[in-house]
Amino acid sequence: MKAKLVFPPPSKKYGGITWGTEDLVNPPQSGIEVLAAVARQRFPDADISCISDSVASGMSAEDYAFSYRTVDDVVESCADADVVGVSVWFHNLESGLELAWKLKEIDLGKRVVLGSYGVSNPLIARLVLEQHPAVDYIARGDGEETIVGILRGFSPQQIPNLFYRVDGKVMMGPSRPFNLNRRPRWDFTHTQNYAAIMEGYDSRTRLFGELRKGSGGSFIGRIGVQFTTGCEKAEQEGPCAYCTSQRTTTQSMLAERFWGQIGHLYSTHGITEYFLCDDIAATLPKLRALSEARKKASLPDNLQFRAYGYAPYFTPEDSTEMIRLLHEVGIINLFLGIENFSPEVNSKSHKRAYGYPEIADLIGSLTENKVDVFLPLIVGMPGESEETLRYNADCLDRILDRHAKKTYGEGGIVRVDLSGGMPLRGTPWYNNLARDREVQEFYLKKTGMPLQKDIDPDYTTLREASAIYVEPMGVSPQRLNDHFNELSKICLRYLRPQQIGGFDFQP
Ligand code: SF4
Structure with missing residues (x-):
């Protein structure tokens, strides 16, 4: 039995996407390695390996670089597999579907399973199975x-968390969460070409030191690890309007087990920098x-983590204690979910209506305590107006003036991610739009596709429809684009170009 688990390269339209970090080769994807480790534990004799989206070349700081694999390259690597599992997010869904079709052209007997965020919403899963016979199953x-x-x-009926077809009709199997404490230890030794990539992440190599010297001592946590699943905010208050996470129930592994996994990755690959992707x-x-x-764990002192933080959880009562604990855990870099400085826009996104004063206080405390901050901002969310655009530009200027840092590790804002608001399929924002007849007609007229049937929608058109029919913004798409450029220019006054990322914005 041969199985390949694949994280495909980005689809053509998302080729320019940047993922919150700079200067380093894309690491292998952890999620597929976790699944492969579980599968290998049950089938020790099976040949189960992983293929990530990138390959590395070069062994010195000057020429260490990555390139994305092509779909054809992945197809070739999967030619002898009986089962191919494909992990898709929104940016590589189209590539994943192309891969499925090409695999079936080689051999109709291969079983192709899609899974992960890009298809876990039941609506998308159904559409994919209805429109793409090359996909046999979808794991959710x-x-x-x-x-x-x-x-x-x-038989599919017996398999938990599976969408499948019976006589062309899409069915859904029983839903069952996996106990995180049953996850075996995993590493990247079964990912194709892992050694060249890991050279840049292995703290024991010369390249590791050279790369970090070259990027101003930047801390770059990109190796994904996980302690919990699900989101407390979604569980207690409902998901944010732009959130694709369907997990409103949280689960945690034992903390001892988490550190055991970190110890294993350190001893196998010398990894000291992680992205805690809860x-x-x-x-x-x-x-x-x-x-x-x-x-209580026996671990090196120099472990460092980047992690997500939700600003409203840093309450005046808890903030000091939380910042102290961040240090004890080794979280020195916080991706702080701000998205917008305007309380009105935030409350329309189904978040607590916090605004600039609270954000400035929190970032001030984090800076004083030497925690680096990544600041994500989303342009064009429901509720934007000429006033909120001006307010956001002003707040960004003020906060960067006080806290921007061009080098990492000293505390302060070391990166801003600017993205256009995307009503991704499966989000409450999208669901709201999809119900509206005027939005449906607008979308059909602009794209020639019925919105309900479009697996990979044109989000620029959807954002425009949102502004016209459902959440009036009083600002044109061109104004949003100008605003986006204005925010980029503000960032450039305080940060290096490599410290500015996000998804490209198109009017
Ligand atoms: S976007 Fe909101 S609901 Fe979704 S994971 Fe983040 S905090 Fe939770």
Whole structure:
């Protein structure tokens, strides 16, 4: 039995996407390695390996670089596989579908399964199975038991977390979360060409030191690790309007187990820099658990993490304690979910109506305590107006003036990610739009595609429709584009170009 788990390269229209960091080769994707480790544990004799989206070349700081694989290259690597699992997000869904079709052209008997955020919404899963016979199944939510069930050859009805067809009709299997404490230890030794990529992430290599010297001592946490699943904010207050996370139930592994996994990655690959990719890692209970367990674990002192934080959780009562615990855990870089400085826009996004004063206080405390901050901003969210655009530009200027840093590790804002608001399929924002008849007609007229049937929608058109029919903004698409450029220019006054990222904005 041969199985390949693949993270495909970005689709053509998202080729320019940048992921919150600078200067380094894309690491192998952790999610598919976790699934592969579970599958190998159950099938020790099977040949199960992973293919990530990139390859590395060069072994010195000057020429170490990455290039994306092509879909054809991935097809060739999967030619002898019986089962191919494809992990898709929104940016590589189209590539994943192209891969599925090309694999079936080689051999109709291959089983092709799509999974992860890009298809876990039931609506998208149905559309993909209805429109793409090359895809046999879709895994939704936790894929551990799903991939094992497929490899065992169980009938689809018996496999948890699976969409499948019966006589052309799309059906959904039982839903069952996987216990995080049953995850075996995993590493990247089964990812194709991992060694060249990991050279830049291995703290024991000369290249590692050279690369970090060249980027101003920047801390770049990109190796994904996970302590919990689900989002407390979504669980307690409902998901944010632009959120694709469908996980409103949270689950945590034992903190000791988490540190055991980190110790394994350190001893196998020398990794000291991680991205703790929990939906919200910086909550008081999680930080306490991680801090206590870390004290008892035998680990190197120089472990560092980047993690997500949700600004309203840093309440006046808890903030000081949380910042102290961030240090104890090793979180020195916080991706702080701000998105907008305007309380009105934030409350329309179904977030607490916090605004500039609270954000400035929090970033001030983080800066004083030497925690670096990544600041994500989204342009064109519901509720934007000429007034909020001007307010956001002014707030960004003020906060960067006070806290921007061109070097990492000293505390302060070290990166701004500017993105256009995208009503991604499966988000509450999208669902609201999809119900509106005028939006449907507008979308059909502009794109020639019925919105309900479009698997990979044109989000610029949807944002425009949102502004005209559902959430009037009083600003034109051109004005949003100008505003986006204005924010970029403000960032450039305080940061290096490499410190500015996000998704390209198109009017
Ligand atoms: S956007 Fe983040 S904070 Fe909001 S519901 Fe989704 S995961 Fe939670």
